[in-house]
Amino acid sequence: MSRKENHKEKIHPRNGVIINFDGNFNLDSLYNAIKKWFDDYRYDYYEKENTEKNFPEGNFIVLKLEGRREVDDYVKFFIETEITVFRLNKIEKGYKGELKVNLRGFYLLDYNENWKSLPFLFYIYRKIILKKKIDEFYEPKIYEELMNLTSEVKSNLGIAK
Amino acid sequence: MSTIKIDVLDGLKLKWKGVTDFDEFYKKLKFYLVDDLGFAEQENLEKKYIQKVKGDGSTDLEILWIADKKKPNEFFRFIIEVQFRVLGMEKVEVQQGDIKRKMQKGTFELKIIAYMESTEKWDSLKGLQKTYQRMIMKKRIEEFIGILYSKAMGLHSLAKSFLGLR
Numbered sequence: 001m002s003r004k005e006n007h008k009e010k011i012h013p014r015n016g017v018i019i020n021f022d023g024n025f026n027l028d029s030l031y032n033a034i035k036k037w038f039d040d041y042r043y044d045y046y047e048k049e050n051t052e053k054n055f056p057e058g059n060f061i062v063l064k065l066e067g068r069r070e071v072d073d074y075v076k077f078f079i080e081t082e083i084t085v086f087r088l089n090k091i092e093k094g095y096k097g098e099l100k101v102n103l104r105g106f107y108l109l110d111y112n113e114n115w116k117s118l119p120f121l122f123y124i125y126r127k128i129i130l131k132k133k134i135d136e137f138y139e140p141k142i143y144e145e146l147m148n149l150t151s152e153v154k155s156n157l158g159i160a161k
Numbered sequence: 162m163s164t165i166k167i168d169v170l171d172g173l174k175l176k177w178k179g180v181t182d183f184d185e186f187y188k189k190l191k192f193y194l195v196d197d198l199g200f201a202e203q204e205n206l207e208k209k210y211i212q213k214v215k216g217d218g219s220t221d222l223e224i225l226w227i228a229d230k231k232k233p234n235e236f237f238r239f240i241i242e243v244q245f246r247v248l249g250m251e252k253v254e255v256q257q258g259d260i261k262r263k264m265q266k267g268t269f270e271l272k273i274i275a276y277m278e279s280t281e282k283w284d285s286l287k288g289l290q291k292t293y294q295r296m297i298m299k300k301r302i303e304e305f306i307g308i309l310y311s312k313a314m315g316l317h318s319l320a321k322s323f324l325g326l327r
Binding site for chain 1: 174180
């Protein structure tokens with residue numbers, strides 16, 4: 001038994017939801033808001049990458065924050081957030097720089113691999129029995145949560161939701 | 162053949178380009194893993210240490226730690242892997258108040274992986290014994306995952322706070 005991940009189904013637009021922002025913002029507050037959102041929505045939080053490079057024109061930062069939630073015994077949601085900051089400089093209140101936030105959402109079926117040994121039955125189960133629930137519950141739910149986090153990010157940056 | 166491997170952290174990466182006290186950083190993380198809970202022993206922790214001094218006098222380092230001593234019960238083992246990659250490390254002197262401190266400048270990268278693996282004892286269990294153990298072990302496995310997660314995340318937080326990352 002291994003808990004290696006199978007293929008994840010994506011629900012975001014091709015390149016993810018992208019927010020670009022150039023100006024003054026509070027990176028610490030944004031980072032904490034995303035962490036809190038994962039916590040509020042009962043996602044297990046993983047910080048996949050935290051990179052900071054010092055340059056004379058300002059710091060370069062990459063933060064990859066990921067949330068995973070077991071919705072039930074069969075479906076798991078994933079939301080990935082990648083924050084990239086160019087030329088970050090501390091100013092009196094917060095920071096100044098160029099910020100890019102990329103949000104992506106996925107769901108994974110049979111994450112415990114209970115159906116692994118029965119691929120044909122799993123196909124039937126997924127395509128016939130579970131199809132309605134996937135279309136009408138799981139996909140709209142993860143999409144709604146991704147949009148909710150997007151709104152949270154926009155609200156933190158003070159841009160239109 | 163039927164070894165169980167449960168990934169708890171599948172590679173958290175930290176990267177800092179700038180100045181830090183790498184010797185202190187190295188020691189702090191090592192002491193965190195070599196604790197009284199028995200996650201690692203100082204003598205066996207370091208599996209790889211490669212140092213390359215380049216023509217310009219800077220140093221590249223590659224270090225691998227594997228903390229695999231802790232067994233929460235006879236059937237499982239906790240494993241925390243820490244991979245260091247340091248590129249272009251140079252010695253610098255930094256003025257901190259009245260004191261001049263010797264520190265290191267370069268690109269410091271750290272990757273933390275944590276997983277739980279079954280022991281030989283589990284692997285030797287047969288049919289019904291294994292099914293029985295799997296059933297009664299399910300809840301305990303969740304507890305073990307929690308213990309390993311908090312230990313590995315503690316290491317991650319310690320490294321972040323030392324490097325001044327958010």
